[in-house]
Amino acid sequence: xxxxxxxxxxxxxALLDMAxxxxxxxxxxxxxxxxxxxxxxxxxxxxxxxxxIGEQNMMLTAAGLAASGYIPFASTFAIFTERAFEQMxxxxxxxxLPVHLCGSHGGTHTGTDGSSAQSIEDLAIxxxxxxxxxxxxxxxxxxxxxxxxxxxxxxxxxxxxxRNKTPVFYDGxxxxxxxxxxxxxxxxSDVAIIACGVMVSEAMKAAESLATKGINAAVVDMxxxxxxxxxxxxxxxxxxxxxxxxxxxxxxxxxxxxxxxFLSSNIxxxxxxxxxxxxxxxxxxxxxxxxxxxxxxxFIALAAERAINRKQ
Amino acid sequence: xxxxxxxxxELARRCRVEIVKMVYRAQAGxxxxxxxxxxxxxxxxxxxxxxxxxxPEWDDRDRFILSKGHASPGMYAILAEMNFISSQDLESYxxxxxxxxxxxxxxxxxxxxxxxxxxxxxxSFGMGCAVAGRLSNSNRNVFVMLGDGEIQEGSVWEAAMAAxxxxxxxxxxxxxxxxxxxxxxCETQMRMFDIPAKWRSFGWDVKEIDGHNMEQIxxxxxxxxxxxxxxxVLIAHxxxxxxxxxxxxxxxxxxxAPNDEQYSVAMSELGEVxx
Numbered sequence: 409x410x411x412x413x414x415x416x417x418x419x420x421x422a423l424l425d426m427a428x429x430x431x432x433x434x435x436x437x438x439x440x441x442x443x444x445x446x447x448x449x450x451x452x453x454x455x456x457x458x459x460x461i462g463e464q465n466m467m468l469t470a471a472g473l474a475a476s477g478y479i480p481f482a483s484t485f486a487i488f489t490e491r492a493f494e495q496m497x498x499x500x501x502x503x504x505l506p507v508h509l510c511g512s513h514g515g516t517h518t519g520t521d522g523s524s525a526q527s528i529e530d531l532a533i534x535x536x537x538x539x540x541x542x543x544x545x546x547x548x549x550x551x552x553x554x555x556x557x558x559x560x561x562x563x564x565x566x567x568x569x570x571r572n573k574t575p576v577f578y579d580g581x582x583x584x585x586x587x588x589x590x591x592x593x594x595x596x597s598d599v600a601i602i603a604c605g606v607m608v609s610e611a612m613k614a615a616e617s618l619a620t621k622g623i624n625a626a627v628v629d630m631x632x633x634x635x636x637x638x639x640x641x642x643x644x645x646x647x648x649x650x651x652x653x654x655x656x657x658x659x660x661x662x663x664x665x666x667x668x669x670f671l672s673s674n675i676x677x678x679x680x681x682x683x684x685x686x687x688x689x690x691x692x693x694x695x696x697x698x699x700x701x702x703x704x705x706x707f708i709a710l711a712a713e714r715a716i717n718r719k720q
Numbered sequence: 721x722x723x724x725x726x727x728x729x730e731l732a733r734r735c736r737v738e739i740v741k742m743v744y745r746a747q748a749g750x751x752x753x754x755x756x757x758x759x760x761x762x763x764x765x766x767x768x769x770x771x772x773x774x775x776p777e778w779d780d781r782d783r784f785i786l787s788k789g790h791a792s793p794g795m796y797a798i799l800a801e802m803n804f805i806s807s808q809d810l811e812s813y814x815x816x817x818x819x820x821x822x823x824x825x826x827x828x829x830x831x832x833x834x835x836x837x838x839x840x841x842x843x844s845f846g847m848g849c850a851v852a853g854r855l856s857n858s859n860r861n862v863f864v865m866l867g868d869g870e871i872q873e874g875s876v877w878e879a880a881m882a883a884x885x886x887x888x889x890x891x892x893x894x895x896x897x898x899x900x901x902x903x904x905x906c907e908t909q910m911r912m913f914d915i916p917a918k919w920r921s922f923g924w925d926v927k928e929i930d931g932h933n934m935e936q937i938x939x940x941x942x943x944x945x946x947x948x949x950x951x952x953v954l955i956a957h958x959x960x961x962x963x964x965x966x967x968x969x970x971x972x973x974x975x976x977a978p979n980d981e982q983y984s985v986a987m988s989e990l991g992e993v994x995x
Contacts, residue, residue: 433855457851457886465844465878472848475826475833477779478855480848494838495875499845503826503835 411576415569415605416512418551420444423481425556427452432559433473435459435482437466443483443512443569463488467495467507474505479559486511486527486568493533500564501537507565508558509534514544514568515656516689516697517606523688526697527568531604532661534566535634541565541587542633544655544663546608549578550631553585561587568605570656572694575609577629590637596624599712600644603654604630604663607682610698611654613705618712625712633663638670645677650715652680654708656698659683678718680711723766725934732762732934735797736963737992738810742793744983746814749822752973753867754794756898756931756958761798763937764863764894768945773803776830782860783849788867788896789823789836790975796820796829804831840873842866843893847883850891861945865894869901872910877922883951884923892944893924893953896931898960900971919953931956964989 424447426432434456440446449456457473459466463484470480489496489511500507516526535542541561545551551569558565577593578584584591593608594615603611608629615625626648630637644651651671653664664681671677684701698704723731735758743749765771770782786795796813799805805819812818819829823837834845846864853860870876883891901909912918916926927943929936940954960974961967964986967978978986987993 433851455855459882460878460885462875462878462882464840464875465847465882468841468844468875468879469848469851469882472845472850473852474848475845476849476852476856478852495841495844498835498838499841 411579412573413548413576414571414573415545415548415551416444416571418545418548419483419510419512419555419567419569420447422552422555423448424451425552426559429479429559431477431479433457433478433480435466435470435480437461437463437484437488439484442485443510445481445483463492464495467492467509468499470507471499471505474507475503479506481508481510483510483512485525486514486530487525489566490527490530490533496534497537501539504539504563506562508567509565510567510569512569513571515570515606516684516701517656517694518571519694519697520691522691526689528658528684530566530568531633531655531657531663532665535661535666539563541635543567543587543631544604544633545569545631546605546629547574547576547578549576549582550585553582554587554631557587570606574606577608585631588632588635588637590632590640591629592626593629594625594627596626597648598624599650599652599716600626600628600648601652601654601708601712602628602630602641602644602663602667604633606656607654607703610703610705611708614708614712617705617709623712623716630663633666636666636670641667641670642675645671645675649719650678652682652708652711652715654682654703656703657683659685678715680715682708682711728762728766728934731766731801732759733990735762735794735801737987737990738797738800739793740964740978740983740986740990742796742810742813743977745811747977748814749793749977750790750975751793752900752960752967753788753791753896753898755962755964755967756960757791757865757896758794758797759932759934760865760894760896760937760956761794763934763941765798765802767938768941769863770860771831773831776804780858780860783833783846783862785834785842785846785862785864786824786836787834787842787864788839788870792820792822792824795824795832799829799831802831805829839870840875843876843879846891847879847888850883850888851886853890861890861892863892863894865896868895868897868899868912868915869906869909871912880919880922880924888951889948891951895953895955896958897955898958900960900969900974902974904971916955923950925950925952926955928955928957931958932962
């Protein structure tokens, strides 16, 4: 039986892992119970800064801490990180301060709260900021490992986590997870599906259904959106000749956009992008949302066949 | 060694000359708010701020955050006087590759703690510095200079509320109330009503002074550094463009450079002989 877990729990665990470093501080904007920073707050209240419902102030308070030698980890819902985008841009990215921002409850998968809570732009907007590393892990284990690696980064980062549980892939495989390196979870030679976050498990399901048709699909967990693992994408393009990206994010500017930018300039290859088709969501269960947005496993499989048909 | 009132006034005069020169050379920049803040900056740097020009990154320095970062000529002038940068560096204001970027920038200029340019951000950054000071068991102070127009930004009040919530007695605001913002007088753009009452209602201790009277400025800065119980704000009533007659109280010189004739008048009024 596959273990199920939410990536946000991996974030909460990672904060506790890092607590022995006295420079680690945690900032909250009244959503610590949701983003899972609450465990750190309970254990280390003196190193936790409550900013109330004030994301703009939280981001720059974190910047001031980082400029004073601390390593701040700030979190709120992914959607509310967008409210403080300019603070991230001018106050953190521009002076290249190691502030680590986590946006939980990202994507339409967050579900019944409806479209106001479903961030489908975060990966795109933070990717456009110089100096900022952008992560979107697929399970609690990899989230925990990647978050622990941020402490050595010495530059700002944005990590999107998810509210709801998804299958865990990395139990016992922790050492395969490194910032900036995609992970091949399934090998295949006909098409490569590059996915991130909650879409990784959907991509694995798509690969299973493609296999029943005799199609061998590689599946890659591209947990780091920026810097993109272009070496791996180049290899996949050469080996498979057709690619699919899959993300619970607007089809504009996220993982798909990022991969398309690389391919078009370096190794033009048929690419089908599975993502939210430039529209807003609505209230619904996580699985219902992926179907409504036409990004669940069957749609990935269809996209894979389209990509294969486009091979010269 | 403490600077006397006379010395501070002469320091401010020299800085005013450099402010006008910078903006004139660049034919761009913000003279009005630089001239309104400069007496405050001279007293702060001259007698209060614990910094080391030969070690600008000294961990335990007091922090100074110019949140109204467009008033950078004022800060560059005092940084040059304090030997954080050279007088030649002032010629790099708004010039490609220059340490004196259009808005103060910590990546470019020694002695600059905060990369400014977007209003309403400095107090939150200062709050982070103040929390860090407390976590480090340091008694260093964090000074943040805000403009009065700037406090129209809502995030300033997020920070004001949070600073009192966290009882940051090491956080000090100097509010340069020159009554003018980019487009016009504040009164026209966005009335702010009782500014001292607003700060008091957020739990801050407040003192008001004439921001061009060095004796009052000294009393005001004494109040800030001695007050460790609460975050505190010094509300300095100033005149935008102070020291240059045609710039004084004139919204046109928020962000405009003098022409040749105006430049000569300014130098003359500031007691500087132009060769």
